[in-house]
Amino acid sequence: EKDVRILAYESSCDETSTAVIKNGREIESLIVATQIKSHQRFGGVVPEVASRHHIEVISQITKEALSEAEVSWQDIDAIAVTSGPGLVGALLIGVSAAKAASMATGLPLIGVDHIMGHIMAAQLKDEIEYPALALQVSGGHTEIVLMKDPIHFEIIGDTRDDAAGEAYDKIGRVLGVNYPAGKTIDQWAHKGKDTFNFPRAMMEDDDYDFSFSGLKSAFINTCHHADQIHQELDKYDLAASFQAAVVDVLAYKTIRAIKAYKPKTFILGGGVAANQGLRERMAGEIEKLADKPKVILPELKLCGDNAAMIGAAAYNLYQAGKFADLSLNADPSMEL
Numbered sequence: 001e002k003d004v005r006i007l008a009y010e011s012s013c014d015e016t017s018t019a020v021i022k023n024g025r026e027i028e029s030l031i032v033a034t035q036i037k038s039h040q041r042f043g044g045v046v047p048e049v050a051s052r053h054h055i056e057v058i059s060q061i062t063k064e065a066l067s068e069a070e071v072s073w074q075d076i077d078a079i080a081v082t083s084g085p086g087l088v089g090a091l092l093i094g095v096s097a098a099k100a101a102s103m104a105t106g107l108p109l110i111g112v113d114h115i116m117g118h119i120m121a122a123q124l125k126d127e128i129e130y131p132a133l134a135l136q137v138s139g140g141h142t143e144i145v146l147m148k149d150p151i152h153f154e155i156i157g158d159t160r161d162d163a164a165g166e167a168y169d170k171i172g173r174v175l176g177v178n179y180p181a182g183k184t185i186d187q188w189a190h191k192g193k194d195t196f197n198f199p200r201a202m203m204e205d206d207d208y209d210f211s212f213s214g215l216k217s218a219f220i221n222t223c224h225h226a227d228q229i230h231q232e233l234d235k236y237d238l239a240a241s242f243q244a245a246v247v248d249v250l251a252y253k254t255i256r257a258i259k260a261y262k263p264k265t266f267i268l269g270g271g272v273a274a275n276q277g278l279r280e281r282m283a284g285e286i287e288k289l290a291d292k293p294k295v296i297l298p299e300l301k302l303c304g305d306n307a308a309m310i311g312a313a314a315y316n317l318y319q320a321g322k323f324a325d326l327s328l329n330a331d332p333s334m335e336l
């Protein structure tokens with residue numbers, strides 16, 4: 001069979017990225033232009049700033065993706081782009097670039113859901129056997145997703161309020177950690193102990209949903225109270241206690257879903273999938289199951305936003321004949 005080579009774009013938030021992916025499995029090139037420094041002084045992503053950065057670099061990194069892969073436009077079979085969810089102005093830059101490239105080259109266009117992309121980062125590491133189940137944890141989403149095949153996804157659990165990554169970023173702010181705080185809190189957590197016993201929400205509920213706002217409030221109240229009575233709290237213990245609460249609920253609900261749905265593969269996806277505590281815990285808990293699925297923990301550099309995962313997901317859509325046309329638009333609240 002002929003190789004399928006996809007040029008992919010991702011610009012939904014604060015990384016502009018391009019990649020060339022062969023047969024949905026092999027990264028021939030991956031360029032990630034991060035804007036994090038420009039947003040840090042605001043403590044979060046500023047949409048207008050994000051759009052301006054995307055447009056500055058997107059043409060250049062298109063050329064770089066092709067040259068790093070040592071291919072030309074003639075070698076590309078389709079152009080893929082994240083069309084949602086995300087920041088509308090940011091998404092529009094990638095969508096416009098991909099549409100322009102498609103129009104100029106005549107190559108087919110594929111619109112990809114960002115969440116489907118995060119999950120398909122797993123496909124760049126190992127073969128996914130279906131049905132598969134994913135815990136998708138990022139700055140904007142916290143979901144348990146059931147996949148009956150590479151393109152049909154069903155959300156069986158979701159957060160009622162904050163996403164897990166968002167909670168990390170918010171408590172990070174209280175501790176004076178730069179945005180995005182997840183990685184630093186994760187490192188601190190490994191130096192501390194779970195001494196605060198923060199709440200684990202919705203553990204008793206008979207569903208697969210999450211809630212992190214109560215944990216966030218408990219954390220903030222603990223810090224404020226200590227400030228008022230001039231008490232020094234150990235930041236490592238605070239981080240460890242917060243992380244233990246997050247990982248406990250994520251692992252508990254996900255294991256319950258695995259027992260109920262018996263998937264052949266378990267996938268961890270999204271920015272928070274880079275969390276060492278969560279990776280170890282999920283792998284360890286699944287190892288103990290009698291009927292255990294194969295576990296795919298994506299490479300660390302593919303957990304955050306990148307175009308390689310979009311190219312991997314796009315290959316599955318290509319195989320299924322799911323193409324977009326030039327009416328493709330950015331959809332900020334796109335649902336799987």
Ligand code: KG4
Nearest residue numbers: 138139140165180182183271272275304305
């Ligand atoms: O997937 P992503 O790059 O962007 C979204 O689609 O949201 O996820 C970014 C999120 C941020 O909230 C960041 O703090 C979090 O992932 N994150 C982590 C870790 N690395 C990144 N959270 C916990 N532990 C980490 N090691």
Ligand code: ZN
Nearest residue numbers: 138271304305
């Ligand atoms: Zn993301």
